[in-house]
Amino acid sequence: MALSVRKPSSGSVLAAWGVSAMSLVLLAVTCLVMIWAYMQQYPLRQVDGSEIPSRVTMLDDPEIIELRNHLEKSPGDDAIKARIRDLDVSLRTEFFHLQKIRNFGAYILVGSLVALVFSLKLLAGLYTKLPMPIDSAPADVSARRLGFWARIFVGMVAAGIFAGAISLYVVSAPGFSLVSDDKLGPLPAPSATAEQAKNSWPRFRGPGGSGHWPGEGIPTRFDGRTGENILWKVPIELPGRNSAIVYGNRVIVTGADKSKSMVYCFDADTGRLAWEAEVRTDESRQAGPVDVWEDVWAANTAATDGKVICAIFPTGDVACFDFNGNKRWTKYFQMSIAYGHASSLVIHDGQLLIQK
Structure with a gap:
């Protein structure tokens, strides 16, 4: 018995391709926005006279650093203190606003990926092979090829999103151990009563x-x-x-x-x-x-x-x-x-x- 490919309606095909395209565009735009937000939060700047710029937090703004240096020389200057406070509040507000953008973008990435996988799965299902009682009909492999390349594409997109998330959220730091290598000494003296x-x-x-405060007579x-x-x-x-x-x-x-x-x-x-x-x-x-x-x-x-x-x-x-x-x-x-x-x-x- 040969297999025949069901011919889907043009509307179904266009809808499936449309959802796939929109999901892919949304994925790309969201990734770009998240990268932009990250670059704003952690810009490249030259630190301590180094010729090679390094990525630092936006809270270390050159202006606020200069103001702090002036404040060390003139600790009683109220105008400098006020300017530092205003600038610090502005920088912190912008920093956490950008962080919200990145956090919200992560949800959009997940939703877009789900929509992309669903649309590609639907698109592959539109070309489901149906059994036909004609032994001599040649087998059509187009649906199989479409499903194969769809899986490859989804895997590449998922790997790209995972790599992007790792690069945006993981910050390398020295190891930290809560267990000391030193042997335990004798038990300490009892605490105060x-x-x-x-x-x-x-x-x-x-x-x-x-x-x-459990006592009394406290002003x-x-x-x-x-x-x-x-x-x-x-x-x-x-x-x-x-x-x-x-x-x-x-x-x-x-x-x-x-x-x-x-x-x-x-x-x-x-x-x-x-x-x-x-x-x-x-x-x-x-x-x-x-x-x-x-x-x-x-x-x-x-x-x-x-x-x-x-x-x-x-x-x-x-x-x-x-x-x-x-x-x-x-x-x-x-x-x-x-x-x-x-x-x-x-x-x-x-x-x-x-x-x-």
Whole structure:
């Protein structure tokens, strides 16, 4: 028995080819728009005098870099500060708008690919071979060839979309391991009692991270100009946007810039600086500069359990001290986060918890 090819209607063929063509055009346009958005987010610029341009984030705009350099020389210039804030807001708004375009484009790519596969499958089905009771009729292989080339085409399109997605979304970074090669030492001494911790502010948002103070008699109003309910004020060398932690009569804050990271411990009764210590490790210095905004060099809040004080910085440097300022240990975590380590620390049952 020979096979004969069913002759589809011209309208069905045109509709199938039309959907295929529109899907292919939409795929191409979406890919181009996503590539354009990526190029806007991460333009090629010469960095640190290098002759070969490298891809950097659009947030490192030449104008804002120049303004920051001027601000280092004139830290009290309010006009420069205002211009930096306005420009930073504008750049961040545009950056996340472009990110939304790329995210939405990914959905369009998937939908276009599904429509393309469906239309090609429909087109191949229009030429389905039907059995005919004529032994001498020659076999028609056009439908088989059409199906073969359709599968090849769809495979190439899928491979191209996959490669494009990998190139747009994957950012290479050094490896990061949560498992240390060092052998575990003896168990640490038990943490402070619940009663001691309850009367302190040992971490970001206080006991348990609840943001609630269980004690009484705490003032709820402060006035920096009149000094209302303010016992003392002291300047620190380096800026920091972290929260203070309090344990006993000790207040701990951190400060940092692109070249230095510090922990400061003050007497809670007098504001006297009890001690200060630097955290930056040789490994992080050798790793080079970290691509973070100027206001987050010391955004992480330290933590304590009443026995040690631990701090982390966007550079990946972590250090723990006792309450006399003696350094217990330091560790450098290789950068595997585009914007640096930004979470605050938690100490629980003698264990230091770091969110990656």
